[in-house]
Amino acid sequence: MIPRRKVLQGLLGISLAGLLAAVWGLWAEPVWRLRVKTWRLQPAGWPRGQKLRIVMLADLHAAFPQMGLARVADIVSRANALQGDIIVLMGDYRASHRFQSGVVPIETVAPLLAGLVAPLGVWAVQGNHDWWDDRAAQSRRAGPTLTEAAMQAAGLPVLENRAVRIAAGAGAFWLAGLGSQMAFLRGYGGGGVDDLPATLAQVTDDAPVILLAHEPDIFAAAPPVALQLSGHTHGGQIRLFGWAPVVPSAYGNRFAYGHVAEGGRDLVVSGGLGCSVLPVRFGSPPEITVVELS
Template sequence: MFTRRGFVKLLGGGFFGAMALGGYAFGVEPLARLSVARYVLTPSRWPSGLKLRIVALADIHACEPWMSTRRITSICERANALGGDVTVLLGDYAAGMNLVTRYVHSNEWSKALATLKAPLGVHAIMGNHDWWEDRTAQKNGGGETFGHRALAEAGIEVYSNRAVRLEKDGSGFWLAGLEDQLALLPGRKWKRASMGGLDDLDGTLAQVTDEAPVILLAHEPDIFPKVPPRVALTLSGHTHGGQVRFAGHSPVVPSRFGDRYAYGHIVEYDRNLIVSGGLGCSIAPIRFGVPPEIVVVDIG
């Protein structure tokens, strides 16, 4: 028989359970955890003699206490120890929420990222928050953000619809980086009714001049259905894995495709996409089931 005392115990247990889960999602997973997500793949038409390790960092969202300069530096030390041939930064360095004790300036987070090292260099693209937080760039409707300038001054290659050929052990590959797909907010002088992108997929891939494989950096994964099979791998961030993920599903994802491109390795029509769960938080400092992560991809 279900008594009043039993009901009270059940209610109390549920309350304290919810408090414990909330405390973990708010104070432990986003602030104290760091995982390494590893993927191994060999895309079709990948050169048999080329073995490549990519280390990818996404969605840092620099702010205190969640992603301080000290923590970013520590993450970079961990990334350097993973032995990547090339390191890529997938955008969103600027804070994406107001629940902070201090915003970390671009001069600070870029100096922390300058500690990243890789034999084939460190290469970066911008994310939507890097554009949204720059009022001058929004007013101009393009150009450079403070993020572009800070990374360039730190010696990091920044890609804005650009492709560059790299080489390892005598085999070449292309690294292509798109400008952000949601860069421009609505209601500005260009009279857009919705967010406008500055990405140019066709123009970027037109810079590829031989048959070497292409690795594409695109902050938002929503571009993936348009990516041709010519691209061996697309690397994205932006979604944070939904920040809350249960049993392989994210109930809320900032993508028009919902959970389809929320997280992980997705293969569609012989094309590969890897979406990082990211490092920081956006909107709210909550993570559950998708801890901050560094991505390591071994190709070939």
């Protein structure tokens, strides 16, 4: 028979472990940690020797107390210090979970993001939450969303099914921004605003293409591009030994996080910065993602 004292000690240990895990997941990891994760790639469709340093910011989900304006400003400062050739913003700029002590309007977030600086510019796409948070855009099933308007007003170009040619000469490439594949809530008919064929039809020469797609799932069916960059999954937001029990993707952990190479094609999924559904991160710390091509 196990002594009563040992039972109580065991229960106390389990309770303390649960408390520490809760504190870590609710506050320590999502608020105190911010890592820089670098991926160095030589994609098949990228010219050898053509160097490009990309800094990605995905899934801010700004809201008090975890992602207030001071936290956003610090992320902007950290991103600038990484000296990327180009900075890409991957969507979902505001939080929509219930556990907020205060709302952070996109009209206050966008001017902070406008402080980002890179020689080849700062370019943005929208995520599903940027559409879901705008009931007027949901009702008319068309943009521009409040997020797009605020970003454009702050001087940040939003690529919504649009491709732009970056740089000139031998080092040129295309940046193609795809609309959200999950733009509309079920109550508004569901579906997305993404139009990949129309986006890629704007590419008029043989320069390599970098596709910005908030949700990674398009990678499974997309025609070859030099590289696809995505966010949306938060790395699962909770990761246990490199595996996420819940991933907001039809492909589960296949596109949950990091560098995915399939069939001579390359995808990098950022772990993101903020929280969705629940204000918890565990084993998936907030990150600024850097991709170095050569």
